[in-house]
Amino acid sequence: MALAEERLEIVAVPAPETMTTSGDTPTQATPLELNLLIGGVFGAGDLQTEYVLIKNQGKATANLLNWTLQSKRGQNYSFPDLRLAQNSTVKLFSKTGTDTVLELYMRSDVSLWQRGDILTLKDANGKVQTNFQVP
Numbered sequence: 001m002a003l004a005e006e007r008l009e010i011v012a013v014p015a016p017e018t019m020t021t022s023g024d025t026p027t028q029a030t031p032l033e034l035n036l037l038i039g040g041v042f043g044a045g046d047l048q049t050e051y052v053l054i055k056n057q058g059k060a061t062a063n064l065l066n067w068t069l070q071s072k073r074g075q076n077y078s079f080p081d082l083r084l085a086q087n088s089t090v091k092l093f094s095k096t097g098t099d100t101v102l103e104l105y106m107r108s109d110v111s112l113w114q115r116g117d118i119l120t121l122k123d124a125n126g127k128v129q130t131n132f133q134v135p
Contacts, residue, residue: 038119057087
């Protein structure tokens with residue numbers, strides 16, 4: 001008899017202070033409208049391909065300004081003023097590159113992520129929104 005594979009989904013509940021935009025007028029998104037998570041770490045251990053995928057599966061645009069991605073081994077990244085639309089993703093590469101709306105770069109000269117690392121996504125107020133363990 002085969003064992004069923006258990007699937008764990010990590011869901012973030014952003015702080016109510018997180019701002020979104022509607023046209024030119026800023027509006028406040030409620031926690032139920034936002035749902036940011038770490039979608040995975042890809043290419044761990046290979047600087048040229050390694051990246052963290054951040055997903056917005058909520059119903060509102062999330063402003064990532066001053067959100068951080070951290071690990072217990074000391075990696076720390078502070079997000080720029082980036083508005084991540086509903087159902088959108090952004091790739092955070094470890095290597096050096098030029099930031100775009102789809103790809104951000106930590107500008108490291110070494111690989112940053114290893115199997116077992118726990119990454120923590122925190123909002124602009126420093127509140128933990130989600131954790132992810134590198135498989």
